[in-house]
Amino acid sequence: MQNVDIFTQLSTHDHEQIVFCQDQSTGLKAIIAIHNTVLGPGLGGTRIWNYTNEAEAINDVMRLSRGMTYKAAISGLNLGGAKAVIIGDANKIKTEGLMRKFGRFVENLNGKYITAEDVNTTTKDMEYVHMETSHVVGLPESMGGGGDPSPVTAYGTYMGMKAAVKFAFGSDDLSGKKVAVQGIGKVGGHLLEHLKNEGAEIYITDINEEVLKHYSTSIGAKVVKGDEIYGLDVDVFAPCALGAVLNTENINKLKCKVVAGAANNQLADENVHGNMLIEKGIAYAPDFLINAGGLINVYQEHIGYNRETAYRKAQHIYDVTLEIFKKSASEKIHTQRAAIEMAESRINTILKVRSTF
Numbered sequence: 001m002q003n004v005d006i007f008t009q010l011s012t013h014d015h016e017q018i019v020f021c022q023d024q025s026t027g028l029k030a031i032i033a034i035h036n037t038v039l040g041p042g043l044g045g046t047r048i049w050n051y052t053n054e055a056e057a058i059n060d061v062m063r064l065s066r067g068m069t070y071k072a073a074i075s076g077l078n079l080g081g082a083k084a085v086i087i088g089d090a091n092k093i094k095t096e097g098l099m100r101k102f103g104r105f106v107e108n109l110n111g112k113y114i115t116a117e118d119v120n121t122t123t124k125d126m127e128y129v130h131m132e133t134s135h136v137v138g139l140p141e142s143m144g145g146g147g148d149p150s151p152v153t154a155y156g157t158y159m160g161m162k163a164a165v166k167f168a169f170g171s172d173d174l175s176g177k178k179v180a181v182q183g184i185g186k187v188g189g190h191l192l193e194h195l196k197n198e199g200a201e202i203y204i205t206d207i208n209e210e211v212l213k214h215y216s217t218s219i220g221a222k223v224v225k226g227d228e229i230y231g232l233d234v235d236v237f238a239p240c241a242l243g244a245v246l247n248t249e250n251i252n253k254l255k256c257k258v259v260a261g262a263a264n265n266q267l268a269d270e271n272v273h274g275n276m277l278i279e280k281g282i283a284y285a286p287d288f289l290i291n292a293g294g295l296i297n298v299y300q301e302h303i304g305y306n307r308e309t310a311y312r313k314a315q316h317i318y319d320v321t322l323e324i325f326k327k328s329a330s331e332k333i334h335t336q337r338a339a340i341e342m343a344e345s346r347i348n349t350i351l352k353v354r355s356t357f
Ligand code: NAD
Pocket: 149, 150, 151, 153, 182, 183, 184, 185, 186, 187, 188, 205, 206, 207, 208, 211, 240, 241, 242, 243, 262, 263, 264, 291, 292, 294, 295
């Protein structure tokens, strides 16, 4: 197996803590990475993934936990960044016992880490985790939780898109604007409703034919085949399916003036492709900023759920996105960098605020 120097990895991006959890009776092998808790407890979902080796799992959990720190900080939440991964094939390993054992490890961290659902974990799994710890969010409404966060994510993404359109076109009006959405899942579907209500001309693609058929009929969206979405003559491209779609090949094809979507980690290489978009005159709304509605929703659950407040906070994504475009233009840095700097600045300010008794 590949040699992993854990302390070097921890210090590279200044992670606070990494916790390895093992239990033979349930087969649990989990890693919890806590990146930064200056602003509050580290909140981040638990992903189950069949990693090819442990180094890959460590790398993923460290990268994802750092992303959560920035997402919480830029959204003005009093939360730090953390994430957990459970190693294995979800279809084979996931049991009530495994999830509850994981919950006990979360409980042992005394609230420094708050978990939630992520790839291959569901609300039902979080119910099991909740049987062992109160440090879990993303619970169903019937249990006092906020339910599915996707509608709030979609609303925040819509707000970020409008701000990007305002920056690129001088008005945030989407009526008559051509918008291409890639991936019509839980977030993409809700986003389409906002776009339709505002009178946008909508183009969609997905690998699921049923979904395409449904939305072409119900909202009159025009269906596009696979990679054709990148080269469409549209105003806005909204990636809402996969990460790393903003690579050199795809950016070269883009004809739009705005990229604003919900998918995580859209830039294949943050600096190379962040700069490439600027050079092409494309306004890119940073993904971790405009898709933060889901985190905003679960944060509300942590402090006492109120759906209206969650939406009001998600609406604020509009103002922050505009600020990012202004910072990017005046400091001549790409928007992802501008967003990271804004998040780091808030953390550093609060660090000083809390330096005295
Ligand atoms: P989802 O699984 O419900 O939907 C994803 C959709 O993308 C599916 O319809 C799928 O068929 C489609 N898809 C997959 N591969 C594709 C491809 N190659 N081309 C076109 N379509 C493809 O997921 P979701 O919850 O809607 O999340 C979408 C994205 O937003 C993900 O990247 C997710 O990490 C991110 N995100 C979601 C939330 C949330 O609240 N759900 C919050 C933050 C970020």
